[in-house]
Amino acid sequence: MKKQIIVALALSVSAFSFAQKKELKAAEKAIKNNNYAEAKTSLNQVTPMLSSIDDKYKSKYYFLQAEALYANGAGSTEDVNKALENLDLVDDSMKTEVAEFKNKMQNTYLVKANDNFKAKKYSIASQQFEQLYNIMPSDTTYLYYAAVSAVSDQDYDTALRQYIKLDELGYTGIETQYYATNVATGEEEVMAESQRDLFVKAKSHNNPGMRKTESKQAEITKNIALIYVSQGKTDEALAAAKKAREQDPDNLDLILTEANLYLELEETDKFKALMEEAVKQQPDNPNLHYNIGVISLKNQDFEAARSAFEKALEIKPDYADAALNESTTYIDEGNSLIDEMNNLGTSKADNARYDELRAKKTSLFNKGADVLVQYIAKNPNPEPNIYQQLINIYNATGESSKAKEVQAKLDAAK
Template identity: 45%
Template structure:
C-alpha cells in the first residue's frame, strides 16, 4: 500500500506540473501572437496554480504577466504600472530580458512625454517624464524634466517634491558634451561622440572639441526658492534663496527675490541692503534705482528718493512711475503749508503770511506739473496722473487746461 501511495502521489504531482506548464505556454503563445487580451486571460487562469509553482516557474509567470500587461505599449497607464511591479518579481531569473523590456517601456513613456510636451501639455508631459524615470532610476535627467515641466503649469507643490528629490540625489546634470563646427553653416553643433568623429573624418565638420555642461543645481535651488516666494512661504523662501545665492552670488534675480521676501516680512533694512548690492552689480538697471527711491521715500528721506527717481529716469526716460513719484514727493511738501494756513487768524500779519504760504503752495504745484505732464505724455491712459494734473490746474486758475483734462478724465473713467 505504501509503494502504491508514493506512485499515486508522483502521478498527481506530475499532472499538476503539466497543468502549470500548459497554462504558462498558453500565456506565452498568446503574447507571441500579440493577443494580449488572451494572454491576460491565460495568466489569470495560471494565477490559481501560483502557490504550488517552483521559483523558476513563478519567475516565468511574473515575466509573462508583465509582458501581457504592457501589451507592446498598448496597455493602459495602470496596466503598465502593474507590468513593472510584476517584472520586478522576476528580475532574478530574467534579468537581461527584463532590463531590455524596461528600456522599451521607458522609451515608450518618453515618447508620450515628448508628444505631450510638443502639444504644450506640460502637466501630462511632466507625469510621463517622471514615470520614465521611475522605470529606470538611473536616468535622473528625466526626473529633472518632470520638475521643470511641472513649473511650466504652476504645479508648484509637485515641482517642489521632485526638486527636493533631485537635491537629495545630488543631481547636477553635468554631462560631457561633444561638438564640432559645420563647414557649410559655420555654426557649432552638439553631437554624440561617434557622429561627431564620423563627420570630422568626412570633413563636413571641423574644430572638434568637448566640454562639461554647467551644473543644474543653481537652477534647481533657485526654482525652489522662487516657488516658496510665490506661495508666500517667506521663511523657507529666504533660506532657499540664500542657498541659491551661495551657488550663484551675482544672480540679480535671486538678490531681488530675496530682497522682496525681506520686504514682505518687514525687514526694510535688509531689503535696502540687498537692493544696493543689486545696484552695484547692475548700475544701469532703472528698476533697481526706482525701488531704492521707493524705500528712501518710505523711510522719510525725500532728497535721496528724488535722486534715485531721477537716476531711473536718466536710465529710462519712459519710466512713468518715477515721474509720478517725483511729483508725489513735491506735493507731499504742501501738507505743513496747509496746516499752517489753517491755523492762521484774521490779523493783517496773518493775512500776509497766508498769502506767502499760498504762493509757496502754488509754486509746489507748478514744480509738480512737468513731472505729471511727462507721465501723461508717456502713458496717455494714466487716470491718476490726469486727475491730479486737472486738480492742480483748477487750483492754479488755469481753467482751459483744467477743462481739457476734465474731458480726458471723464473719458478714461467711462472706459473702465
C-alpha cells in the same frame, strides 16, 4: 502503503508543475499575439499557486505579468506601475530580458512624452516623463522634464513634488556637450563625441570642442520658492530662496526672488539691501533703480527715492512711472507737513511757523510739478496719468489757469 503515498504525491506535484508551465506558455503565446487580456487570464491561473512554484518559473511569471500589464505601451499608468513592480521581482537569471524590455518601454514613452510636449499636452507629457523616470531611475533628467511640463501646465502641486524630489536627489543636470562647427552652414552643432570626431575627420565640421552645461540646481530651488510663493507659504519659499542663493549667490533672478519675498513679509530694509545688491550687478537696469525708489518712498526716505527715480529716468527717459513717483516724493513730503500746520495755535510765533510751512509745502508741490513738466518736454505724448497728476498739483497750489491748460491737452489726447 507508504511507498504508494510517496509516488502519488510525486505524481501530484508533477501534474501541478505541468499545469503552471502550460499556463505560462499560454500567456507567452498570447503576448506574442498582442492578446494581453488572454495573457492576464492565463497568468491569473498561476497566481494562486505562486508560493509553490519553482524560482525559475517565478521569474518567468513576473516577467510575463509585466509584459501583459504594459500591453506594448497601451497599459494605464497604474498598470505600468504594477509592471515595473513585477520587473523588480525578476531575478538575475532574466537580467538581459528585463534590460531589453525596459529599453523598449523607455523608447515608447520617450516618443510619446516628446510628442505630447510639442503638442502642448503638458499634463500628459508630465505623467509620461515621470513614468520614464520610474522606468529608468538612474536618468533623473526625465524627472526634471516632468517638472518642467507640469509648470507649463500650471499644475504647481505636481511640479513642486517633482522639484523637491530632484532637490533631494541632488540633481544638477550638468552634462558634457561635444560640439563642432558645420563648415557648410557656419553653425555650431552639438552631437555625440564619436559622431563629432567622424565629421571633423571628414572635414565637414571644424572647431571641435567640449563643455559642461550649467547646473540646474539654483533653477530648481528657485522654482520651489516661487511655487511656495504662489501657495502663500512664504516661510518655506524664503528657506528655498536662501538655499538657492547659497548655490548661486550672484544669480540676479535669485536675488530678486529673495528680495520680493522680503517685500511680501514687509521687511523693507532687507528688500532694499537686496535691490542695491542687484543694482551693483546691473547698474543700467532702470527697473532695479525704480524698485529702490518705490520702497524708499514707502519708507518716506524722500531723498533716496528721488535719487533712485532720477537714475531710472536717466537710463530710460520715457519711464512714466518713474516720473510720476519722483513727482509724488515732493507731494508726499509736502503733505507730511499738514499735521504740524493743523496743530499750530494762533500765537504770533505759530502764525509765522504756519506761513513758513505753507511756503515750504507750496515749494515742494511746485518741484513735483516741475518733474512732470520736464518729462512732458522730453515725451510730448505722455500717458494720461502724467497730465492728471500735473492738473491735481496746479489745483492744489491755486494755479487754476495752468490746470486748465493741461486739462485741454489731456482732453485733446483722448
